[in-house]
Amino acid sequence: MNEVRRGQVYPRPQQQQVGQQQVQGRRRRRQHQSPSPQSTSGLQQHHHGEEKKDHSKLSGDEVTPTKDKREHPAITPESPQNKPVPSTSSPAPPREERSAPEGTSSPTPRPSDTSERKPSSSRPTSVPPEGYMTAAEVQDLLKRQELKFEEKLLQVELAAGEKEKTLRQTMKDEQKELTTLGESMAELTQSRDALLKMVGQYKGMLASLVSEKEKDKQNADERIKAIEVERNQALEDLANVEVAFSDVHRKYERTKQVVDTLRRNEETLRGAVADYETKLQKQEQKFIEFQKHAEEKIQLANEEFEAMRKANDQEMTKMSALLKKAEMKIMSLQDAFDRKTRENQELTQLCDDLINKVGASH
Numbered sequence: 001m002n003e004v005r006r007g008q009v010y011p012r013p014q015q016q017q018v019g020q021q022q023v024q025g026r027r028r029r030r031q032h033q034s035p036s037p038q039s040t041s042g043l044q045q046h047h048h049g050e051e052k053k054d055h056s057k058l059s060g061d062e063v064t065p066t067k068d069k070r071e072h073p074a075i076t077p078e079s080p081q082n083k084p085v086p087s088t089s090s091p092a093p094p095r096e097e098r099s100a101p102e103g104t105s106s107p108t109p110r111p112s113d114t115s116e117r118k119p120s121s122s123r124p125t126s127v128p129p130e131g132y133m134t135a136a137e138v139q140d141l142l143k144r145q146e147l148k149f150e151e152k153l154l155q156v157e158l159a160a161g162e163k164e165k166t167l168r169q170t171m172k173d174e175q176k177e178l179t180t181l182g183e184s185m186a187e188l189t190q191s192r193d194a195l196l197k198m199v200g201q202y203k204g205m206l207a208s209l210v211s212e213k214e215k216d217k218q219n220a221d222e223r224i225k226a227i228e229v230e231r232n233q234a235l236e237d238l239a240n241v242e243v244a245f246s247d248v249h250r251k252y253e254r255t256k257q258v259v260d261t262l263r264r265n266e267e268t269l270r271g272a273v274a275d276y277e278t279k280l281q282k283q284e285q286k287f288i289e290f291q292k293h294a295e296e297k298i299q300l301a302n303e304e305f306e307a308m309r310k311a312n313d314q315e316m317t318k319m320s321a322l323l324k325k326a327e328m329k330i331m332s333l334q335d336a337f338d339r340k341t342r343e344n345q346e347l348t349q350l351c352d353d354l355i356n357k358v359g360a361s362h
């Protein structure tokens with residue numbers, strides 16, 4: 001069993017084990033032999049000395065049973081429980097020499113005790129001197145003290161076990177937290193590596209974009225230069241128009257060709273317009289036919305609706321007639337019921353009168 005203090009596990013001191021061994025040894029010796037009446041005073045002093053030493057040894061382990069004044073009454077010569085009680089039993093056996101347990105010293109008898117013990121051996125009855133406890137009282141007191149001490153020791157051991165359980169549970173919880181933190185740390189490192197990869201990719205993309213921008217700028221400069229060359233060439237051509245009339249004739253011929261192409265396009269467009277007009281007429285005819293068909297369907301639906309409405313009106317009139325007939329029947333039944341009720345009341349009244357008259361005559 002270990003003792004839990006301030007979140008750490010310390011081994012139980014060796015003194016408590018020695019005290020437990022001494023208690024067990026005393027219990028075994030008490031079971032095998034019982035003290036004689038002549039040695040009650042010596043046993044009492046010896047027992048108190050052992051209890052004090054055991055308590056002093058066990059105080060290092062924080063197990064100090066408190067003394068109960070109610071269980072240790074003050075023993076005075078005048079108390080009735082300590083008065084000598086005559087006994088008719090045989091003379092007590094000779095006193096056995098008992099060695100004190102380890103770590104304790106045997107009490108030395110006082111002169112007054114020896115003087116009082118000598119004449120008691122010659123008396124026929126086993127009566128303790130005045131002011132001392134009897135053997136049964138000493139045994140009872142020892143048993144109560146031992147039970148109380150063992151109970152407190154068991155409570156301390158149970159408390160230490162509970163503390164150890166709680167400490168183990170907290171250690172398990174901390175271990176779980178450490179594992180979760182390690183997992184979260186691994187996830188963070190993975191996310192950091194992924195971010196670093198993405199940053200590297202973005203850097204490559206930016207470098208490629210910068211290079212493409214430089215290329216576009218170079219291409220634009222080249223185009224500007226080409227346009228400037230074309231402009232210079234056009235200026236030269238414009239200057240040479242007046243000189244080269246042949247260029248004007250060539251342009252005229254080119255324009256004539258364009259006009260011919262436009263005329264041919266106009267003819268094709270007119271044919272397409274005629275085709276579209278014929279298609280439009282056909283679509284209009286189809287629309288008119290669909291319109292007529294829809295009107296016929298609408299007329300048929302109206303006729304069916306009118307027939308259904310008339311049938312419903314006839315059914316409603318029939319139902320209203322049946323309802324009126326049922327109401328009249330209900331009214332007639334109600335009148336008959338009221339009449340029967342009145343007749344029953346009159347008959348009941350007559351019966352009551354007859355019964356009263358017959359009872360009065362008797």
